[in-house]
Amino acid sequence: MTMWYKTFAGDDLDCVTGAYGHGQYRLSSLPTTCPEISGEPVLCRWGYHVCRREHVIFHLSTHIAAVEIEGVVYRDDDDKGASCAPLTVVRLLDRWTPQVQRLFGCDVAARVAHLAGEHEPTCHAAILAARRYALGLCSDDDLAAAAEAARVAACELVAAEATEATEATAGVGEAADAAAWAAGRGAARAARAAARAARAAALAAALAARRNETAWQSKLLWQWLDGHRTPDDVRRELEELEE
Secondary structure (H helix, E strand, O other), X not given: OOEEEEEEOOOOOOOOOOOOOOOOOOOOOOOEEEOOOOOOOXXXXXXXXXEOHHHHHHHOOOEEXXXXXXXXXXXXXXXXXXEOOOEEEEEEOOOOOXXXXXXXXXXXXXXXXXXXXXXXXXXXXXXXXXXXXXXXXXXXXXXXXXXXXXXXXXXXXXXXXXHOOOHHXXXXXXXXXXXXXXXXXXXXXHHHHHHHHHHHHHHHHOHHHXXXXXXXXXXXXXXXXXXXXXXXXXXXXXXXXXX
């Protein structure tokens, strides 16, 4: 059976009837199987919604799970599919911890920080604070101050883009926004929003750049999820910067 992926918010969610024919899921005991849903699957309207490995990047949340399900309706231009067959949640990808979520958000924000122009140092300061926070080396107050500075920079850059949109200003506000999100509250939200903002920054430059950014983000995500990049790697990188 094909392995699919599904993201979840929260920790202990019951499977009940809801807007898509199902509601929440119980993740405390795995594997667990959710019942068949009556009717035919309709994307974004009815059925269990899942995605392929390469599309997990578009659906980041608190948990990422490997699931098994048959009869998935999946169009080539969509980043998710739907099925009404019984869905089995096989396992959670346990490397997707709040710490890794934060560090992933920092990685994607750092890649586009150069687009922020004169505010690039502010972006890097926010990203550095977020990385240190994830490693237990930065206080809540220091993180909040760095995030606020990046938000102010993002607002200034967006205003500048609105008054003088040129090739040189394309994506600058989104780049600063990615740094602000990476340092924002809530690790899963930071990862999701920073990745989205970084893709938007790349899109502002060119559609091809956005496709490349998405592919790079997906590859990076799975490096984290497969254990090829770890918090220890980030710790070593910070230590080298301080030498």
